[in-house]
Amino acid sequence: MVTGDPANAPLLQAEHVAKSFPSADGSTLDVLDDVCVTLHEGEVVALLGRSGSGKSTLLRILAGLIAPTSGEVRYRGELLNGANPGAAMVFQSFALMPWLTVQDNVELGLRAAGVPDRERRDRALAAIDQIGLDGFQNAYPRELSGGMRQRVGFARALVLQPDVLMMDEPFSALDVLTSENLRGELATLWERPEFPTKCICLVTHNIEEAVLLADRVLMLGTNPGHIRAEVPILLPRPRDRRSPTFEATVDRLYAILTGRDEKSAAERAAAPGPLTHPLPSASVGGLAGLVQIVYAHGGQVDLPDLADELSFQVDDLMPLLDAAQMLGLLDVESAQAFLTSTGHDWYTADIHRSKGLFAALVVAHAPLVNTIVKALENSNDGALRDDFFRDLLSRGYSRDDTEKQLDIAIDWGRYGELFDYDADTGELVLSEVAAGLAEDLLGPAGDV
Template identity: 80%
Template sequence: MTTSLATRTALIEAAHLSASFPSANGSILHVLDDVSLTLHEGEVVALLGKSGSGKSTLLRTLAGLISPTSGEVRYRGTVLNGANPGAAMVFQSFALMPWLTVQDNVELGLRAAGVPAAERRARALAAIDQIGLDGFETAYPRELSGGMRQRVGFARALVLQPDVLMMDEPFSALDVLTSENLRNELVSLWAQPDFPTRCICIVTHNIEEAVLLADRVVVLGSSPGHIKAEVPVLLPRPRDRRSPTFEATVDRLYAILTGRDEKSAASSAATPGPLSHPLPDASVGGLAGLVEIVYSHDGQTDLPDLADELSFEVDDLLPLVDAARMLGLLEVDGAQAFLTEEGRAWYTADIQRSKSMFASLAAQRAPLVKTIVKALENSNDGALRDDFFRDLLRRGYSTEDTEKQLDIAIDWGRYGELFDYDADSGELILSEVAAALAAREEPAGG
């Protein structure tokens, strides 16, 4: 569509949304901060961001499934006080009722809305036909593949004929070929004049998926979630991944996602801490692999090209890139990664020197690892229960993210021989203390 956003009907408007939730220990977890966004008729909008940027929370707030802590959401000018009557949702997990047939699952929303049985049946069968599942009306979810189950999810949403179709990472639980097929079919459905929805809003962490589908990409930053940028995608459909404009748009989005987040940096303390600067979800082996590949490319590589070469999505590299930047092994300028002198020295060192260098970098530059080391050094016996750190992390993270942060820190600390972890007692122990204890317990003559 070529009309400007200013002349299109505003379907959903979010004004200064903030969302906060109590964490497990009673402190407040801030998920969204001052987000304003409008979804217009005739556009596909992608919400793109790293894990923890509040994408799904924002989508559910726009759908009226979550009430904002502050700010408001309006549907066609009316403030929401419950579920959005103009929106329907497609979930990543399919969310089908296993005891209902395909047709019954598709009719579920219509039944809840009080639509008469004959009309329910006619609309459900039409939706099932539209998404290519005719012949499976009486099948149960257990009889269907993942792709077919997600088609049922599409039909269940489309049968409601919503103004806005909301999709929360709908392809991420599917294999690559099935995902690509369903994305292409969604584009084909959107192009049909009788498509029963006027706007699509899709949450994704996949940069190429956003560029393939969206007219506008809204990039979210983290800690807490906020809008970093809005990037228009000025490409006709269907889109060619090999076109220079497509590649340039991917590079631009990659640069925004990997760039310094000024809002988060300004709001965090002068000294980075474990709550303001989480550890990226990257193993030491993964880090070493990335550094080795950049080294083999003469110390410089284009990250989207590298991802394509490795048959990954470009966003799959983000945690590794973030970890390498945190430790000072790589520098990133836009979509280009450069090996630092420390990165080169780390890669070319022998195993013991490499471990020693990693220990030094992690203890200085990885905030949670640094916090653990300092706390253990200041304890009476060089040991502390993991619950001590778990309670601190819960002030800023969900329970799931708290465990993930601890797991990453323990992996990094063990590799660098900074500290050890006893899973039976739940204790983190300085490595020299653990070594002394082990020597003391070794039997005489052993």
């Protein structure tokens, strides 16, 4: 590792960066908003957040692969326009050229930079040896395991001797044992004085990975992506997963990640609606499974332990937790999930009562389901086309997110027997159960 004074050695700075993309329906999708990041010499920084928080987009902006919509990025004080000359990338998908040998793949960046043949060969072989693939320089990617192919990706980046090594979830495509082995080897290489890079910036959704590798963790929130928190990891290297300090740090990050994103004052003051309170991406079966697990653990589980036990990633667990909290089935405090009395009643009820309870909960707490039931109740014959709700949702969501929201609402509503849905005609029809339930929970019929 190249040492330096972090306070006086900024390598890369993003100042008030925002990024938007045009959607297929003509609207604009805001991915990042007012993001400020500084990377220093001698540190590993992890970008941690849920899916949709813009982690990978931010990494590509720092690498100069895409331009920000607003704000600016500076490398060693110079405004970045185009690819960052001091950065190299390691991708999740390996991104190797299958028709090239290991050595040829590693030499690609050097060849593009015009490095002479002999120097290019010597540097490539040294990098191949450094990452543990000596003897495989003439092999093709198809002859290598996933872990070995990712090692080639590391060698191809490190041979450029970049100031900043950028990694976009480099271990997520690997099996558990291989990814754990590569994390350990990377941590060991980072500690060596001859490691040919000054800083590492890592995108991950794995909390333990962030604590194992990083000196700082930048927590990103969503809608759009923004920096929610910056957490220093004050643990000596090498790091021990079993230490109380390690576990406490993991718990702290879980507590931040499971907390709801901050809302504007206007959003907090407004009544919950389909556009301000989207439905989490969770099926009824997934919700039932999570509640069952918490029930089986005596009504309380430690989320890091649960994720580890079930081989979950953070992104797998968060939508289910969000949905369970939205419906009042679970409470989440810090890194602990607790079964509520409502969750207990729902899980222990027979199938008919369970469906009735679920129907009442989604009408009361899931804004889009509430809107659908209300609209059907106000229609002449208790029936409406799905395009009516699709048009309403398109005011606040992209086309893909509109379809996802509608699919979740239909799944929840059909399970609770609130309405029927004909996928061929796109028609939703209010059920007799929902007609009485809507009157009890929603009050007299009114405008949607």
